[in-house]
């Protein structure tokens with residue numbers, strides 16, 4: 001907001017604010033007025049009023065002074081007019097009220113207005129008064145008239161200003177009173193301010209003191225907090241330790257109680273023992289007396305023990321000798337019985353349908369002879385010649401329809417002992433389909449056959465032999481030969497080829513065949529069941545399939561008598577042969593191939609046995625997989641048992657005669673056997 005008021009049109013300004021504005025104007029401020037105030041108060045509106053009263057007074061008195069000057073000028077003008085009237089002079093002069101003796105011509109550089117305020121009209125312009133000759137009254141009159149008109153206008157303007165200054169004069173009083181009040185208020189405020197300043201200083205001192213105290217308190221608070229934290233931590237540690245110690249105390253108290261109890265018991269025992277000790281000491285005295293006699297007896301006994309030990313060793317040697325002799329004699333007996341033994345077994349009809357069938361007339365003579373007859377004569381459809389209607393056969397043993405599995409196994413049991421003694425044993429079940437081969441080998445209807453019985457007997461005999469120092473290692477393999485192909489019955493998914501290799505002196509090997517170590521009869525029977533199941537899984541019709549393939553169970557036996565440095569290696573092959581019916585009765589091509597393969601292998605079996613009988617130089621083992629596989633068990637040191645199975649029905653008569661003839665031929669063969677015995681230092685023989 002502009003604080004300047006044009007000096008030429010000075011108008012009264014009302015209120016303390018206007019006064020303050022005037023006071024701030026340096027031009028108007030008297031030189032003697034203080035340049036600044038001793039204190040500036042923060043009360044709004046009071047700041048401007050708080051300027052010194054003298055300053056205010058000078059501000060207010062300035063216009064008044066101007067007014068008085070104007071008024072005196074006005075009076076002067078009136079005097080001039082009067083003088084002019086009297087003197088008739090043309091020279092215009094003005095009388096200064098303050099310097100009334102000096103007159104001035106207004107030339108115009110700086111023109112004073114009626115209030116005495118100077119106006120800056122730019123550079124002063126010289127106003128040259130027109131010189132009018134004295135005689136030109138008219139001109140002089142005009143000039144005077146102009147001056148007069150100007151004076152009239154000036155008077156008019158002055159009058160207007162005077163009316164404003166009158167108002168200022170009135171308001172001056174009001175303002176002065178206000179100024180006084182303000183001065184008083186200021187004095188009160190100054191006083192209050194000083195008091196407050198003092199208080200403030202005191203408060204500051206107090207605040208500083210409090211701040212210092214606060215700092216000290218904060219420092220001590222921090223220290224205390226740190227101490228509290230440390231104490232809390234140590235408290236936690238102490239609590240943990242206390243818990244641990246409490247547990248230890250409980251545990252130790254328990255131990256102490258136990259120890260105390262134990263100590264008490266020990267005390268009791270000690271007392272008892274002391275008592276016993278005393279008794280024993282007394283007895284000992286008595287014993288010492290008797291001891292002399294006993295020592296004599298002891299020395300005699302020791303001599304006797306030594307003698308008995310020597311005798312025992314001799315007896316042991318004798319036992320080994322006797323065992324060897326037993327093995328030799330056992331073998332002699334087996335040899336005497338024949339290295340190839342042939343049994344015949346006639347199965348009973350088992351169903352009502354079979355009972356209704358026409359039966360052959362079979363006569364069992366002693367335990368070795370068999371007389372079989374047909375009730376009716378018949379003619380061969382091929383040759384037209386009358387067929388045989390009877391047959392008489394003699395075997396090592398003939399088992400009737402009433403014979404049990406135990407009876408059949410009796411003789412085989414002796415061959416099991418031979419196998420444990422280091423011989424290779426081979427058992428065949430031969431006969432047409434349905435004649436009872438599987439029943440004889442595997443068993444059925446809760447009556448175990450030759451294979452499970454052989455397993456039981458092997459482990460039973462091993463147990464006995466263990467007592468006299470023998471240790472046995474038992475292994476087993478299960479395979480079948482179908483259409484001249486070998487299948488591993490313990491690993492039917494085996495895609496690797498199973499090939500037979502025979503090495504003189506090392507025996508027969510089948511590549512990639514599973515040979516499983518067996519620790520017990522139970523384990524071996526479990527594998528036997530698995531092999532039987534695998535054989536059935538592969539076939540759509542188990543009975544059909546089983547009658548068209550040869551199943552071979554081989555048990556490998558290795559006995560060691562370390563004391564005597566002896567190793568015996570034997571084996572048992574238990575073979576359930578395929579059905580032996582002739583190709584004439586076979587209907588389709590597939591069956592014809594199967595039958596031809598079966599018959600070729602069975603014929604080769606016959607040929608091999610025959611060649612062995614004739615002691616031929618060439619034995620045709622390689623003519624079939626079956627004979628090649630069983631090479632080690634069919635000649636030399638092996639013992640063979642063939643069970644020929646016969647069905648009692650007339651419709652089977654021709655096949656029965658054929659089977660019986662084949663078996664009779666086998667029976668005639670005799671082989672010279674040799675035991676697989678070697679020293680421990682020699683390399684073990686492979687199967």
Ligand SMILES: Nc1ncnc2c1ncn2[C@@H]1O[C@H](COP(=O)(O)OP(=O)(O)OP(=O)(O)O)[C@@H](O)[C@H]1O
Nearest residue numbers: 347348432433434435436437438439444546547579
């Ligand atoms: N001595 C026997 N006592 C009681 N039942 C028997 C006897 N021999 C065989 N059987 C029964 O006769 C049936 C045929 O026997 P098995 O299956 O053993 O003949 P297989 O010659 O093995 O026939 P395949 O060649 O088809 O295998 C079976 O049910 C079997 O249980």
